[in-house]
Amino acid sequence: xxxxxxxxxxxxxxxxxxxxxRIQDQFQELLSPYMEPEQVRxxxxxxxxxxxxLLGYGIKAFVLSMITTAIEISGGEISGREIxxxxxxGFVMLAHNVRLLDQVEHVLEILAQExxxxxxxxxxxxxxxxxxxxxxxxxxFQSVEIVSDKxxxxxxxxxxxxxxxxxxxxxxxxxxxxxxxxVLELGGKAVYIPHALTWEHEHAPLEPERPGLFQxxxxxxxxxxxxxxxxxxx
Amino acid sequence: xxxxxxxxxxxxxxxxxxxxxRIQDQFQELLSPYMEPEQVRxxxxxxxxxxxxLLGYGIKAFVLSMITTAIEISGGEISGREIxxxxxxGFVMLAHNVRLLDQVEHVLEILAQExxxxxxxxxxxxxxxxxxxxxxxxxxFQSVEIVSDKxxxxxxxxxxxxxxxxxxxxxxxxxxxxxxxxVLELGGKAVYIPHALTWEHEHAPLEPERPGLFQxxxxxxxxxxxxxxxxxxx
Numbered sequence: 001x002x003x004x005x006x007x008x009x010x011x012x013x014x015x016x017x018x019x020x021x022r023i024q025d026q027f028q029e030l031l032s033p034y035m036e037p038e039q040v041r042x043x044x045x046x047x048x049x050x051x052x053x054l055l056g057y058g059i060k061a062f063v064l065s066m067i068t069t070a071i072e073i074s075g076g077e078i079s080g081r082e083i084x085x086x087x088x089x090g091f092v093m094l095a096h097n098v099r100l101l102d103q104v105e106h107v108l109e110i111l112a113q114e115x116x117x118x119x120x121x122x123x124x125x126x127x128x129x130x131x132x133x134x135x136x137x138x139x140x141f142q143s144v145e146i147v148s149d150k151x152x153x154x155x156x157x158x159x160x161x162x163x164x165x166x167x168x169x170x171x172x173x174x175x176x177x178x179x180x181x182x183v184l185e186l187g188g189k190a191v192y193i194p195h196a197l198t199w200e201h202e203h204a205p206l207e208p209e210r211p212g213l214f215q216x217x218x219x220x221x222x223x224x225x226x227x228x229x230x231x232x233x234x
Numbered sequence: 235x236x237x238x239x240x241x242x243x244x245x246x247x248x249x250x251x252x253x254x255x256r257i258q259d260q261f262q263e264l265l266s267p268y269m270e271p272e273q274v275r276x277x278x279x280x281x282x283x284x285x286x287x288l289l290g291y292g293i294k295a296f297v298l299s300m301i302t303t304a305i306e307i308s309g310g311e312i313s314g315r316e317i318x319x320x321x322x323x324g325f326v327m328l329a330h331n332v333r334l335l336d337q338v339e340h341v342l343e344i345l346a347q348e349x350x351x352x353x354x355x356x357x358x359x360x361x362x363x364x365x366x367x368x369x370x371x372x373x374x375f376q377s378v379e380i381v382s383d384k385x386x387x388x389x390x391x392x393x394x395x396x397x398x399x400x401x402x403x404x405x406x407x408x409x410x411x412x413x414x415x416x417v418l419e420l421g422g423k424a425v426y427i428p429h430a431l432t433w434e435h436e437h438a439p440l441e442p443e444r445p446g447l448f449q450x451x452x453x454x455x456x457x458x459x460x461x462x463x464x465x466x467x468x
Contacts, residue, residue, distance in 0.1 A: 064321065078314040
């Protein structure tokens with residue numbers, strides 16, 4: 001029933017959004033002389049969305065969006081010294097430790113004995129490669145795909161290259177928009193494991209009755225679910 | 235003798251460094267109140283080199299390096315308004331037209347009838363994908379690989395995944411460091427086609443006697459060279 005299990009990385013295998021959120025708090029603090037914190041957050045999100053088509057995902061794009069927002073909010077008055085602090089936020093993020101989510105390694109160890117595992121993530125190429133290397137779990141994955149965006153087209157290209165029919169592909173992730181809906185659209189199966197903190201952009205309406213869609217509270221429940229799907233009991 | 239011909243993109247198939255160079259001129263002009271142009275260029279290069287391990291290649295990294303340099307050179311005095319100009323340089327670069335080098339399309343058309351063609355490039359994922367899409371030559375390539383850096387390891391991974399033995403692999407590019415030396419190290423063949431303007435970082439000492447290394451003045455000479463290599467006359 002399944003040829004391969006693919007995992008999203010950020011906030012599925014390791015913490016990510018908590019780091020972005022913490023840096024956003026510091027960014028709001030930095031801009032507090034110019035604007036209310038909640039408004040700063042809103043402005044930043046608008047800038048990120050307008051930059052997305054040209055800058056894509058990842059820390060470098062995020063830093064460039066923070067700098068743009070800071071200049072706009074301050075009416076160009078912000079100093080180079082303050083912008084240096086934003087650059088420093090970026091370097092803190094890029095060098096940050098990778099913290100695996102609870103029981104991730106145990107689950108990968110079990111599943112890697114049953115099926116080939118794949119990692120599919122989006123964002124900065126170098127940053128995602130670096131996080132995977134530092135995570136200590138790279139050896140569980142037979143292949144790693146870093147894409148600029150997770151769309152039905154990008155999943156279809158990966159499946160074609162891997163020779164996996166969509167109906168035998170299972171994707172696991174925390175983003176309804178990026179990990180779940182495009183895979184279901186191709187006719188694949190998807191396991192949605194929400195994370196307490198998920199970037200606003202990644203939300204999408206949940207359709208619980210959709211065929212091929214499974215939802216879990218915690219990744220530790222995944223091996224049992226995979227067993228059920230493999231035995232065709234679902 | 236050859237199973238696949240792989241091409242570098244920037245300054246092998248289309249202009250790239252001229253754009254960086256033009257933006258650097260504008261950057262030097264912007265910082266002329268603080269420092270001599272030649273020194274600005276030198277400072278920027280140093281910043282780029284120190285950022286490389288964390289930021290990698292590409293326009294976003296370049297913009298972040300320009301901002302860092304501007305803050306440093308101005309002793310933090312540069313204003314948000316001036317930094318906005320640097321951000322704007324980046325958006326000009328990201329939206330820039332792709333200008334194919336002379337006779338590139340003609341050469342690809344000939345070679346694609348003889349062998350599978352591959353594109354191997356480094357830099358920002360999204361930016362390289364966008365340039366390829368805008369170039370109008372994407373359909374000549376059976377596969378496209380965008381890597382964070384071009385090292386013997388990254389080429390070896392591509393060859394393994396494609397099932398191509400190194401000795402049957404031919405790489406074409408303008409960077410001795412990125413396109414030629416790592417491929418020769420693996421036992422592959424490489425065609426070096428220097429570009430008038432090549433980023434300092436991509437230079438490396440030429441060893442003309444190295445087995446598997448060919449040098450051409452112009453890409454238009456490539457079909458003839460490929461014919462010779464295929465017939466084993468070299």
